[in-house]
Amino acid sequence: MNRNQKIFSQFGICIICISVIGILINNLTINLIRTGLGFNFSWIFKPASFALAEHVLPYSSSDSYAWALFIGWLNSLKVIISSLLLATCLGTLIGFARTGKNSLLGLFSAGYITIIRQTPLLLQLMFWYFVGFLGLKNNMFFHIKNIFKISNQGIEFLGLTLSSEFSALLFGLSIFTSAYIAEVIRGGILSVSRGQWEAFRSLGLSERKGLLKIIIPQALPAIIPGLTSQYLNLAKNSTLAIAVGYSDIYAINDTIINQTGRAIECFLILLTSFLLLNLLISNSMETINKIIINSRKYN
Amino acid sequence: MDRKQKNVAKINPNDLKIMRRLVSGIVGLTMLLAGCAASSQKNSSRLDLIKQRNELICGVSGKIPGFSFLDSDGNYQGLDVDICKAFAAAIIGDSEKIQYRPLTAAERFTAIKTGEIDLLSRNTTFTLSRDASEGNGLAFAPVVFHDGQGLMVKKGSGINVLENLANKSICLGSGTTTEQNINDAFESASLPYTPIKYQDLNQVVAGYLQGRCSAMTSDRSQLAAARSGFKNPKNHIILDNVLSKEPLAPASDGQDQKLADAMRWVIFALISAEEQGITKLNIDEKVQLAKNNPQLKPLRRFLGIDGGLGEKIGLSNDFVVKVISTTGNYGEIYQRHLGANSDVPIPRGLNELHNKGGIHIAPPFN
Numbered sequence: 230m231n232r233n234q235k236i237f238s239q240f241g242i243c244i245i246c247i248s249v250i251g252i253l254i255n256n257l258t259i260n261l262i263r264t265g266l267g268f269n270f271s272w273i274f275k276p277a278s279f280a281l282a283e284h285v286l287p288y289s290s291s292d293s294y295a296w297a298l299f300i301g302w303l304n305s306l307k308v309i310i311s312s313l314l315l316a317t318c319l320g321t322l323i324g325f326a327r328t329g330k331n332s333l334l335g336l337f338s339a340g341y342i343t344i345i346r347q348t349p350l351l352l353q354l355m356f357w358y359f360v361g362f363l364g365l366k367n368n369m370f371f372h373i374k375n376i377f378k379i380s381n382q383g384i385e386f387l388g389l390t391l392s393s394e395f396s397a398l399l400f401g402l403s404i405f406t407s408a409y410i411a412e413v414i415r416g417g418i419l420s421v422s423r424g425q426w427e428a429f430r431s432l433g434l435s436e437r438k439g440l441l442k443i444i445i446p447q448a449l450p451a452i453i454p455g456l457t458s459q460y461l462n463l464a465k466n467s468t469l470a471i472a473v474g475y476s477d478i479y480a481i482n483d484t485i486i487n488q489t490g491r492a493i494e495c496f497l498i499l500l501t502s503f504l505l506l507n508l509l510i511s512n513s514m515e516t517i518n519k520i521i522i523n524s525r526k527y528n
Numbered sequence: 529m530d531r532k533q534k535n536v537a538k539i540n541p542n543d544l545k546i547m548r549r550l551v552s553g554i555v556g557l558t559m560l561l562a563g564c565a566a567s568s569q570k571n572s573s574r575l576d577l578i579k580q581r582n583e584l585i586c587g588v589s590g591k592i593p594g595f596s597f598l599d600s601d602g603n604y605q606g607l608d609v610d611i612c613k614a615f616a617a618a619i620i621g622d623s624e625k626i627q628y629r630p631l632t633a634a635e636r637f638t639a640i641k642t643g644e645i646d647l648l649s650r651n652t653t654f655t656l657s658r659d660a661s662e663g664n665g666l667a668f669a670p671v672v673f674h675d676g677q678g679l680m681v682k683k684g685s686g687i688n689v690l691e692n693l694a695n696k697s698i699c700l701g702s703g704t705t706t707e708q709n710i711n712d713a714f715e716s717a718s719l720p721y722t723p724i725k726y727q728d729l730n731q732v733v734a735g736y737l738q739g740r741c742s743a744m745t746s747d748r749s750q751l752a753a754a755r756s757g758f759k760n761p762k763n764h765i766i767l768d769n770v771l772s773k774e775p776l777a778p779a780s781d782g783q784d785q786k787l788a789d790a791m792r793w794v795i796f797a798l799i800s801a802e803e804q805g806i807t808k809l810n811i812d813e814k815v816q817l818a819k820n821n822p823q824l825k826p827l828r829r830f831l832g833i834d835g836g837l838g839e840k841i842g843l844s845n846d847f848v849v850k851v852i853s854t855t856g857n858y859g860e861i862y863q864r865h866l867g868a869n870s871d872v873p874i875p876r877g878l879n880e881l882h883n884k885g886g887i888h889i890a891p892p893f894n
Contacts, residue, residue: 279707282722363738474726483634487703490664
């Protein structure tokens with residue numbers, strides 16, 4: 230193609246893209262006006278008039294929709310961050326067990342990964358909630374003095390109370406994601422060449438020390454990007470909270486849509502909040518990745 | 529490849545301009561057409577669309593015995609379903625030409641506004657915000673079932689009145705008036721409580737039966753329906769506290785006056801037929817009677833022999849005959865699904881006719 234043709238084809242593609250987007254926006258606006266659903270955010274400061282079982286900050290039903298949404302966002306954040314930590318710990322352990330020398334542990338973790346990865350998350354959440362937690366008796370199934378108590382009302386640990394909805398979601402999300410993280414970790418460890426293993430062994434380093442000082446630092450650059458996408462998946466999967474009665478931002482949005490009839494505005498809010506959350510996660514992971522790569526350069 | 533490139537003539541800048549004009553012209557035209565399509569849709573009623581399609585798309589719950597529930601043959605049955613059938617009989621003339629769409633409480637209004645369904649017959653409470661054009665923008669047909677929100681607890685749990693539920697957990701469905709009513713009731717009595725919200729009635733029932741909550745709340749009819757499916761229905765009691773009025777009514781898009789009118793008078797026809805003692809069994813007799821006796825003016829108008837009432841609301845003049853010979857009158861529908869011999873017996877109470885102690889009444893067919 231000569232230069233003119235190139236410019237022309239680029240120009241053509243641009244025109245097509247812009248016109249398709251234009252038609253879509255135009256259609257949306259016309260249809261929104263036609264169905265009386267034109268954009269309107271005035272409802273957001275009106276009182277929500279519904280109660281929430283769980284809130285990190287003070288909340289009452291006379292607070293505004295905006296505040297209710299923010300509480301929901303915090304609830305989402307709470308479950309995302311805690312399952313992120315739990316999933317990472319669990320996933321790392323399983324991943325090590327899978328690659329380690331102990332064949333019984335290896336077999337066990339391979340089975341774990343297979344079962345968890347091959348059943349739907351929704352099913353697992355339902356299982357953890359309706360069978361795992363609500364299946365317990367109210368009168369303390371498992372109880373150690375006043376330190377630890379687990380019942381169908383949730384978990385109590387040193388004065389910290391976790392509702393059964395939160396606990397089921399935390400368990401479900403963490404266990405589901407840990408299976409994927411384990412595979413990412415295994416992939417990372419396997420990406421380090423055999424020579425490195427042989428090298429540290431011939432230097433007389435112990436297996437544990439060699440793994441921590443030689444193998445992991447080299448595996449990390451391969452692990453981090455995979456880990457990031459698992460974290461992003463976890464954040465998005467947390468919207469399944471609605472299935473187990475946890476008041477995350479999606480569940481609260483659902484109620485608000487029903488009360489106000491403002492589906493499109495609510496979905497825009499939902500979209501923005503998840504975009505923010507996921508940008509936060511991917512940017513922090515990017516930073517961690519850079520730090521690791523830089524530290525290796527100067528060593 | 530090289531040879532081909534050489535052969536291509538250079539593009540004249542003027543050609544580029546023409547092309548650009550052409551493309552923007554096409555874009556403009558498409559936008560104009562899209563606009564026209566949208567605005568022309570505004571003028572045509574959903575009623576005509578249903579007739580054209582020869583099928584009614586009816587939004588139901590599908591999960592409430594007595595109202596809309598799949599029977600053992602895989603067909604939807606219940607009061608809400610019979611209301612769909614009555615609409616289909618009146619509009620299309622065939623109660624079999626219905627596509628049922630099971631919808632959750634949260635999905636139902638969007639489904640109407642986007643036109644995914646023609647109308648909703650899904651135990652929906654008639655409220656100001658839902659009716660308002662600045663709210664959900666729906667049009668409600670007359671109430672088909674007067675309900676009230678109640679609370680169900682386990683027998684012997686020591687809970688007998690609302691006050692006993694202070695600081696307890698209550699299972700409920702999210703995205704319904706239930707959520708607001710329970711909050712109003714507890715807040716006005718200054719009682720703290722924990723709402724455990726699920727998306728679906730089956731989950732509410734599971735949460736309650738598994739002991740997550742001390743009580744479950746919903747419309748009293750739904751509580752009775754849910755209880756009928758429990759292993760030991762007698763171990764559960766519905767408290768006397770009625771937390772709200774729940775007039776349940778079919779609904780359609782508020783901007784479509786024509787469909788709303790038709791729906792309104794189909795419901796009134798069901799009630800009016802019961803008032804006049806016209807049933808599925810005697811409808812043919814009544815038609816003959818009206819045809820043979822020109823002096824029976826109100827009956828002749830009602831059955832569409834005189835007056836041309838049906839045409840005024842976009843239906844055939846004999847729509848009442850079609851409806852009653854399909855579903856029977858309101859009393860027959862009620863008896864079939866919620867009567868003493870049905871699986872979900874609910875006393876008629878407020879749902880009796882106005883002259884029998886209830887509040888159902890139909891305006892005159894004049």
